[in-house]
Amino acid sequence: MNTMAKRRFKPWLMLSPTLLAYLFLLTIPALFVAVYSFWLGSATTLATREWTLDNWASLFADPFYWAILWQTARIALLATLGCALLGYPVAYFLARSRIKNKSLLMLLLLLPFWISYIIRTLSWINILGADGLVNSMLRSMGIIHAPLQLLYNEAAVIMGLMQYLLPFMILNVYVVLDGLDRNVEASAATLGAAPFRVFLEVTLPLSMPGLAAGSLLCFVLGGGTYVTPMILGGPRNAMFAQLIYDTIIVQLDWPMGAAMSMLLLVLLTGLVMLYNRFVGLGQVYKSLAA
Amino acid sequence: MSGNMRWNAIRISTIAVYLFLFLPIVAVILLSFNPRQYGGFPIEGFSLHWYMLLFQNDTIRRAAHTSLVLGAQTAVVSSVLGVLASMALMRFDFRGKRFIGSMLIMPILIPEVVLGVALLLFLRWLSVPRSYPLLLMGHVLITLPFVILVVQARLAGMRTDYEEAARSLGANAVQAFFMVTLPLMLPAVLAGMVFAFTISFDDITATLFWKSAGTETIPTEIFAMLRNSISPQINALGTLMIALTISLPLVAGLLARRFARGRA
Numbered sequence: 169m170n171t172m173a174k175r176r177f178k179p180w181l182m183l184s185p186t187l188l189a190y191l192f193l194l195t196i197p198a199l200f201v202a203v204y205s206f207w208l209g210s211a212t213t214l215a216t217r218e219w220t221l222d223n224w225a226s227l228f229a230d231p232f233y234w235a236i237l238w239q240t241a242r243i244a245l246l247a248t249l250g251c252a253l254l255g256y257p258v259a260y261f262l263a264r265s266r267i268k269n270k271s272l273l274m275l276l277l278l279l280p281f282w283i284s285y286i287i288r289t290l291s292w293i294n295i296l297g298a299d300g301l302v303n304s305m306l307r308s309m310g311i312i313h314a315p316l317q318l319l320y321n322e323a324a325v326i327m328g329l330m331q332y333l334l335p336f337m338i339l340n341v342y343v344v345l346d347g348l349d350r351n352v353e354a355s356a357a358t359l360g361a362a363p364f365r366v367f368l369e370v371t372l373p374l375s376m377p378g379l380a381a382g383s384l385l386c387f388v389l390g391g392g393t394y395v396t397p398m399i400l401g402g403p404r405n406a407m408f409a410q411l412i413y414d415t416i417i418v419q420l421d422w423p424m425g426a427a428m429s430m431l432l433l434v435l436l437t438g439l440v441m442l443y444n445r446f447v448g449l450g451q452v453y454k455s456l457a458a
Numbered sequence: 459m460s461g462n463m464r465w466n467a468i469r470i471s472t473i474a475v476y477l478f479l480f481l482p483i484v485a486v487i488l489l490s491f492n493p494r495q496y497g498g499f500p501i502e503g504f505s506l507h508w509y510m511l512l513f514q515n516d517t518i519r520r521a522a523h524t525s526l527v528l529g530a531q532t533a534v535v536s537s538v539l540g541v542l543a544s545m546a547l548m549r550f551d552f553r554g555k556r557f558i559g560s561m562l563i564m565p566i567l568i569p570e571v572v573l574g575v576a577l578l579l580f581l582r583w584l585s586v587p588r589s590y591p592l593l594l595m596g597h598v599l600i601t602l603p604f605v606i607l608v609v610q611a612r613l614a615g616m617r618t619d620y621e622e623a624a625r626s627l628g629a630n631a632v633q634a635f636f637m638v639t640l641p642l643m644l645p646a647v648l649a650g651m652v653f654a655f656t657i658s659f660d661d662i663t664a665t666l667f668w669k670s671a672g673t674e675t676i677p678t679e680i681f682a683m684l685r686n687s688i689s690p691q692i693n694a695l696g697t698l699m700i701a702l703t704i705s706l707p708l709v710a711g712l713l714a715r716r717f718a719r720g721r722a
Contacts, residue, residue, distance in 0.1 A: 175550065176552065178546075178550065179546035179547075179549075179550035179552050179555075180546070180552070182542040182543065182545060182546035183542070183543050183546045183547075183558065185538075185539045185542060185543075186539045186540070186542065186543040186562065186602060186606070187558075189539060189595075189598060189599065189602065190561075190562070190565075190599070190602075193577055193595055193596070193598070193599040194565060194573070194576065194577075194599060196580060197576035197577045197579060197580035198572075198576050200576065200579050200580045200583060201572075201575060201576045201579055204579060254471070254474075254475050254478070255475070257467075257468045257471040257472060257475075258471070258472045258475045258476075260468055261468050261469060261471075261472040262472075265469075273476075276476065276479075276480070279704065280479060282656060282703045282704050282706075282707060283483060283699075283700050283703060283704065284659075284660045284676075284677065284696065284699045284700070284703060285660055285662065285677075286660075286662050286677045286680050286681060287483070287486060287680075287696040287699055287700065288482070288483065290680070290684060290688075290692065290696070291482035291483050291485060291486045291696070292482050293688055294482060294485040294486060294489055294498065294499075294693070295481065295482050295485060297498060297688065298498070299498020299499060300498060300499065301481075301485060301499050304498065304499035304500055305499075308500070330478075331478065331479060331482065334475065334478075334479060335479070338475075363461055363464070364464075385567075388567055388569075391569070392569025392570060392571060392572070393663075394570070394571055394663045394666075395662055395663055395681070398681075399681075399684060409569065409571040409663075412571050412572075412575060413571065413666070413667075416575060416578075416667075417666075417667070422579060422582070425575060426575065426579065429571065429572045429575040429576070432569055432571065432572060433568065433569065433572045436567075436568075436569055437567065437568060440564075440567045444560075449560060452567075453560075453563055453607065
């Protein structure tokens with residue numbers, strides 16, 4: 169083989185183990201999910217190999233699924249919104265402050281990625297639980313006598329998600345704010361814009377790519393969560409991923425679970441594709457590699 | 459509002475957000491040393507009682523063993539695949555490179571529940587029962603995109619002329635790789651391994667789908683423990699996990715730096 173052909177062949181050789189792994193662990197299994205969603209459920213085996221639209225029909229017709237889907241979207245959206253509101257000032261502070269310990273603050277921001285997700289989630293029980301920080305403080309101050317029920321509701325789920333998702337948002341906004349040409353803001357100020365107007369009409373619009381990338385990540389990661397609502401939510405705060413787990417692992421209804429998985433995949437990945445089409449995922453990937 | 463006040467508001471909200479992120483975690487660590495029977499506040503002293511119970515707990519020991527072995531094996535497989543793929547993407551030009559590059563990272567944005575269902579369904583169809591190899595393959599799939607992302611970022615800053623110099627001085631491709639390229643790449647490989655280990659060690663959602671009935675990893679064991687009651691043992695276990703997963707990148711960073719200095 170001459171060197172030219174070798175150079176053409178070599179990268180594919182190096183990529184092949186990974187591509188094979190993806191093919192057998194992801195692509196083919198995903199195709200199976202798609203096929204199964206059109207098969208009939210069966211009590212004894214995985215499915216009866218008879219084509220049917222029943223799973224999809226009941227998925228679209230049953231208001232129960234729509235209610236859970238809407239609840240999932242609402243929780244993910246509120247968590248994303250909360251992350252944007254709380255995260256933006258932090259990103260702004262990190263990008264603009266000249267304090268000495270800034271690198272320490274940046275390091276702290278990456279720290280949660282190294283701390284177990286389930287520990288971070290259940291840590292809220294220590295704060296909001298019956299014996300948690302809030303209740304024990306209120307009790308010792310004599311404000312309450314019986315503990316308040318602060319856990320197992322939608323607010324607790326959203327808080328848990330926000331703690332998990334905030335670093336993603338902050339990093340995305342920070343990367344953009346840090347790279348902004350400060351001269352643009354300076355000229356706006358020189359031309360007579362008040363500081364707040366400079367922020368509103370120059371800084372904020374210019375930081376939109378970061379805000380958008382962070383929001384996409386927060387929403388997609390939040391919308392697919394299973395563990396957070398399991399730990400911090402009550403029975404009335406079920407999210408769609410819990411429904412999938414129940415359908416497949418508990419009820420063993422594989423075709424129905426397959427249809428539900430497809431729906432979640434299409435909705436969330438569809439969002440990512442749309443984003444990629446109109447904005448591009450480069451920003452998202454850049455922040456993830458940080 | 460004056461500029462100073464506005465800046466103060468930003469500073470205060472930054473402090474508040476950091477508290478929001480870290481106060482619960484600090485509470486885990488503090489409460490793990492609290493001798494109080496049911497866990498929770500107030501803190502009534504200092505004791506290693508929960509740690510003692512933890513070390514005597516066979517279920518936890520088994521889960522820790524599974525998690526550590528699984529994490530280590532995932533790290534090895536994932537970093538070998540990931541480093542090869544990253545090098546192909548960084549060092550060569552070929553058709554469809556950009557497309558493949560972004561496709562390889564895509565699974566990060568696929569809900570883990572769906573990854574879990576898909577692989578489980580496929581293996582069920584093949585009549586392969588849930589088992590440890592399934593768990594390992596699944597963890598490789600979950601960690602690979604992150605490894606590729608991180609290793610690519612590390613390789614981007616690496617010069618290639620040392621390798622070319624070695625080749626022109628008569629080293630063959632294999633020699634050049636093992637004696638020049640690999641040592642230079644070691645920080646990137648280590649970063650990939652540490653990353654893969656941490657993600658595998660931490661994974662819960664997909665693991666719940668893939669694990670066989672008798673197998674528990676630490677996260678799934680904690681999840682099962684939470685169902686019954688919230689034992690202060692969980693706080694102690696959490697503290698140990700935090701210590702492990704935070705010290706790992708620090709140690710790897712130090713190792714990589716020491717190694718780099720030894721070479722230079």
